[in-house]
Structures are given as structure tokens and as C-alpha cells.
Amino acid sequence: MTISTSHDNAATAARDAIDRLLAAGELRLGARQRDRLAALTRIFGPAVLVDRGGFAAKGGVVIVVEPPTGPAAERFYRSLSSGMAVAIPFGENPAFDFLKSKLTDFGTVAPCGPEAPHALWWGGLGWPSLAGRLPGATPPPLIVSCYPRETGEAAAQHLERAAARLDLPAMIAPVDAVLGDRLLAYEKADFILGVWQAQRRPLLFVDTDATLIEPPLLPSRLDCDLALHKWNRWEMSARTLYVGATETAGAFLRNWRHLAAAFPAIWDGYALDQAWSLTSSQQPLDTVWLPRAYHAPGGEWPGRTMPHGAVIVHDLPDTNADLGPASDLAPILRGARRASRVAGRETLIALRAPAETAAGVTVIVRGIASVAARHLAASIEAVAQTFANDPGEFDRLEIALCPWDDDAAATAAAAAAGGHRLIEITPPHAVASDLFSARAQTRPAAVIALPRTGARRTS
Incomplete structure (x- = not known):
């Protein structure tokens, strides 16, 4: 027997309200996308539709159906407040890229089959406007990491101590690396997939050189399939990676491992990018784009004085050289990834x-x-x-x-x-x-x- 709670009732009411609004606007979204919109209304307030003409934000969640350009986009942007979120039900359309460039992209939900073959994009004025409104009572994810066995156990001690200090569950293990003292993308992906299959619970992978400043609870509170950071707003990083307990998250991990094994010479961020694109074209992957606080480079603070609000700090310089081997790698992807969508040469x-x-x-x-x-x-x-x-x-x-x-x-x-x-x-x-x-x-x-x-x- 299932006992209904006030949380369940509120979620059902929010979903029903979204369904009525979408039906009135003749918009077709999938179940996972409607769930995301309903969750946003519980955080920011009721949703409203903004169609062609009159671009002024008047609700908690503003659903933009036609793209404003030029002065209209500027007026719309200025009408927003920190207590609002913007959702675009046709997020695959490049005509919305200009509006997205003025906002912070929080996440995307991939197409949901033939009934709803569109990508839902959602964002706002900045992460503080969202993070401060999320529910607090959320179990932490399992912190996972791996290191080449050849480097010794000392490589994991710093992260183990940080997880213990924050009372976070952790699983950090050595891996027999082909290159000895350096992990290939396939080895990292294979390790994460193995832990995910054994645990079937939300995982947060971080490199062993990371410093945990605060409990990394944001992706768990947003209940997504996948969360990661885009360096310079387009280049996906595998240094911080959250995967949920869903089958869609598992499909992403398997795709990442397959691509990384098939092309071992490419760096892990590019394999991650292609796995995200492949999975998004086949399943309704719910992605959250983590803020810089979850991927802060330690090189920004040589004295090791961490800024207020940092959650995960990585031992890397304040450049993109440590993430991608060449600054001009895959330039056709940059504009699309900046707007959190697949590129024209990829499958929607x-x-x-x-x-x-x-x-x-x-x-x-x-x-x-x-x-x-x-x-x-x-x-x-x-x-x-x-x-x-x-x-x-x-x-x-x-x-x-x-x-x-x-x-x-x-x-x-x-x-x-x-x-x-x-x-x-x-x-x-x-x-x-x-x-x-x-x-x-x-x-x-x-x-x-x-x-x-x-x-x-x-x-």
C-alpha cells in the first residue's frame, strides 16, 4: 500500500498544471520534459507561455516558443529577475542561440521519441538564483574516483580525507593502467560504469587531485540523469561527472566507454561530448550543466585560498590547455555546445x-x-x-x-x-x-x- 504525501500531491498538481498549459499552447513535450518543467514550477512558481510578440517575463517559469532577436531579446532579458527561469521547448533550433547566450544554461532534456522530437532547454540569470531555492534534504551521491595503481595509494589520500571530513560516502580504487602512471579515457569510463552497475545509485566522479570544499549536492537535488561542467561553455570536462541511477544514465556510460575504447587516442572530454550527443539522440537524457563552482581551477588561487561558494576545486591552471590538447579541436561543435544543443552535422x-x-x-x-x-x-x-x-x-x-x-x-x-x-x-x-x-x-x-x-x- 502506498501512502500519498504532500510532496507527491504537490508534484502531481504541478505536472497537471504544466500539461494544461502545454495543451493550451499546442506544444508537444515528452514525459521527462514535462516532469522537468513541473519541477521548475515548484521551485520558481507558475509557468507562462511567451509566443510571438510582447516579450516580457511575467511568471516564475517563462516558456519561450518563438525566438526574440535584437531589441526584443534585450527587453526580454531585462524583464527577467533572479526568481525566474526560462524554458525553450524547441531548444534544438539555432534561432534561439542568441537568447541563450544572454542567459546561464542550467540544463537540457533530450528529445523524447516520435511524439516529442524536441530538446527542452532551461536556464536563467545565474546559478545562485537556482541553487538557493533547491530542497535541502537530499542524500549525497557516492563519491567515486580512480588512479593508476603504479602511482601508489598516496594519490587517493587527499580525496579520501576530504570525503571523510564532509561525511560523504566514497569509493576510491586503483586501476591497472595500460600507460602505467596515466589513465586513458576508456579506463576511467570503464571504472565508473563498473561502480554504477554494482551500486545502482547516484555517483559523482571526481579526479583524485580534486579538493572537496562543500558537499556536492546540487545534481542530486535536481534529480537528473547526468551533470557535468562545460569549460568555456562548450568543452565538456570529465574531471567532475555526476551520473544518476537511471537506465538512461547507464546508456550514457556505456556509450562513453564504447567510444573511448574505439578511439583511445582522443582525449576524454571529446569522447564525453560525442557520447552525450549519441545518447541524447536516442534517449531523453536529462542533463544539468554544472556551474564553475563544481569545476574551479586551483590555478586561479595560487595561495590556495578558496573563493566563497566553491564546491570542487581541481589542481589545474586557469587555462583550457589541461582539458583539450588543441584549442582548435572540433571547432564546429563550439557554437552548438555553447547553446547546449547538438550541432547541424550531428543527429537530433x-x-x-x-x-x-x-x-x-x-x-x-x-x-x-x-x-x-x-x-x-x-x-x-x-x-x-x-x-x-x-x-x-x-x-x-x-x-x-x-x-x-x-x-x-x-x-x-x-x-x-x-x-x-x-x-x-x-x-x-x-x-x-x-x-x-x-x-x-x-x-x-x-x-x-x-x-x-x-x-x-x-x-
């Missing part, structure tokens, strides 16, 4: 058909810049739903948003390398109900393109 959502036919199809969505956000969203929904209803002879679908010609060319090349058929569409043209079934696998491979206006990257 990947869907599977019930029957396996060894035939895949990639749909490139073009003409994004000149289309209203609702129209673009409707086209994405139509493609995903059409595939769910009638996939034809295809057993997998990938949808990619490509605002530029070079993005489309790179996506087309990747599709060809993977043996996918290629279809281009341009919103707001209607998507035929036989979009996939009309293209039998026995026909010659070709690009089926609807009329579009050309767009070429200028910067």
Missing part, C-alpha cells in the same frame, strides 16, 4: 522501426533560418511521426538540422558512409504520409529534395 533524434531490415535513412532539414520556430518544430514532428506510422523498408531514421550548406554536405557524407538513403526537406512544406514507404530500397539511391532557399555559412 534517431528512431528505430520494429522490423530490422538493415536499411537506414537520414532526413536533412534545411531552410531553418527563415522559418518560424513552430513551423520548423511541426516539420520535425511530422517526419518523426510519419516514420513511426509507416517506415517503409527502413528500420532506422536519423534527423539532422542543417542551416548551412557545409553542414548538409557533411551530414550527407556521413549518411553515405553509413549506407543510409538521404532525404532533404524544407519547412514549412508538408510531409507526405508515404515519405518513407514510397522510396523502396530496390530503387537507386538518390537525394529527394523539396524546394528550398540556399544558405551558405558566412563566418
Whole structure:
């Protein structure tokens, strides 16, 4: 017998209110995304919709449906207060990047299948406005870390003492490293996955050189699948990594380990980035982007006097040299990751058909810049739903948003390398109900393109 509590009742009421608001605005979000919005309303207050025209924040959670630009974005930004959060239900659309750049990105919830093939983005004016409102009674995560066995136990003593001082559970173990005194990304990912499978509880991995200043409770209180810090707002760091107890979190860890093992020469942050993108395209991964307090570089304070508010301090200089081996690595990812979304050359959502036919199809969505956000969203929904209803002879679908010609060319090349058929569409043209079934696998491979206006990257 389950006894209902006031917490459960409040959560149900918040979810019902969000469902009614989304239905009134004709917005399609998945269950995990609606849960996130409902949780935000319990923190900040009731949600309101802001559509085209009149960009003024009037509620606790402001759901922005169409992107404001120029003066409208500035007016909207100035209308916000620390007691408000901003949510964008079409977070995959690059037209929202300008608004996002003015805010602090708190998190994203990846697409939720053919019924809700959009990424929910949420943010605000700064982490203090959120952190101070979170519930306090939350069990701490298990602190986990590993070090090369060759370096000796002394490598773990500092972190062990810090965890004990803060009364945090910890599991720190040696790893037989291939390179002796240095861990590969695969070895780190394999260790974290092994602990996660054995414990099935929220974990917070930190490098053994880290200093714990305060209990790292923020990701646990936000009840997410994954939490990590983006260095310079685009480069993912594996020095602080929270993973929840969910199956989606486990899928992320397995993807990270697989990619890190397949490409051992790349640094762990890039493998982490690609694992996040891959998992986000297939499952509703709920990600929190940790504030700088969870990834403070010790080089900023040579005297070791830690700033007020720091939670985890790492022994690294105040540069990005220790995170990525080259400052120009993967420049195509930077703009997208800064806005917490996948890039145009990556898959927004990947869907599977019930029957396996060894035939895949990639749909490139073009003409994004000149289309209203609702129209673009409707086209994405139509493609995903059409595939769910009638996939034809295809057993997998990938949808990619490509605002530029070079993005489309790179996506087309990747599709060809993977043996996918290629279809281009341009919103707001209607998507035929036989979009996939009309293209039998026995026909010659070709690009089926609807009329579009050309767009070429200028910067």
C-alpha cells in the first residue's frame, strides 16, 4: 500500500498544471520534459507561455516558443529577475542561440521519441538564483574516483580525507593502467560504469587531485540523469561527472566507454561530448550543466585560498590547455555546445522501426533560418511521426538540422558512409504520409529534395 504525501500531491498538481498549459499552447513535450518543467514550477512558481510578440517575463517559469532577436531579446532579458527561469521547448533550433547566450544554461532534456522530437532547454540569470531555492534534504551521491595503481595509494589520500571530513560516502580504487602512471579515457569510463552497475545509485566522479570544499549536492537535488561542467561553455570536462541511477544514465556510460575504447587516442572530454550527443539522440537524457563552482581551477588561487561558494576545486591552471590538447579541436561543435544543443552535422533524434531490415535513412532539414520556430518544430514532428506510422523498408531514421550548406554536405557524407538513403526537406512544406514507404530500397539511391532557399555559412 502506498501512502500519498504532500510532496507527491504537490508534484502531481504541478505536472497537471504544466500539461494544461502545454495543451493550451499546442506544444508537444515528452514525459521527462514535462516532469522537468513541473519541477521548475515548484521551485520558481507558475509557468507562462511567451509566443510571438510582447516579450516580457511575467511568471516564475517563462516558456519561450518563438525566438526574440535584437531589441526584443534585450527587453526580454531585462524583464527577467533572479526568481525566474526560462524554458525553450524547441531548444534544438539555432534561432534561439542568441537568447541563450544572454542567459546561464542550467540544463537540457533530450528529445523524447516520435511524439516529442524536441530538446527542452532551461536556464536563467545565474546559478545562485537556482541553487538557493533547491530542497535541502537530499542524500549525497557516492563519491567515486580512480588512479593508476603504479602511482601508489598516496594519490587517493587527499580525496579520501576530504570525503571523510564532509561525511560523504566514497569509493576510491586503483586501476591497472595500460600507460602505467596515466589513465586513458576508456579506463576511467570503464571504472565508473563498473561502480554504477554494482551500486545502482547516484555517483559523482571526481579526479583524485580534486579538493572537496562543500558537499556536492546540487545534481542530486535536481534529480537528473547526468551533470557535468562545460569549460568555456562548450568543452565538456570529465574531471567532475555526476551520473544518476537511471537506465538512461547507464546508456550514457556505456556509450562513453564504447567510444573511448574505439578511439583511445582522443582525449576524454571529446569522447564525453560525442557520447552525450549519441545518447541524447536516442534517449531523453536529462542533463544539468554544472556551474564553475563544481569545476574551479586551483590555478586561479595560487595561495590556495578558496573563493566563497566553491564546491570542487581541481589542481589545474586557469587555462583550457589541461582539458583539450588543441584549442582548435572540433571547432564546429563550439557554437552548438555553447547553446547546449547538438550541432547541424550531428543527429537530433534517431528512431528505430520494429522490423530490422538493415536499411537506414537520414532526413536533412534545411531552410531553418527563415522559418518560424513552430513551423520548423511541426516539420520535425511530422517526419518523426510519419516514420513511426509507416517506415517503409527502413528500420532506422536519423534527423539532422542543417542551416548551412557545409553542414548538409557533411551530414550527407556521413549518411553515405553509413549506407543510409538521404532525404532533404524544407519547412514549412508538408510531409507526405508515404515519405518513407514510397522510396523502396530496390530503387537507386538518390537525394529527394523539396524546394528550398540556399544558405551558405558566412563566418
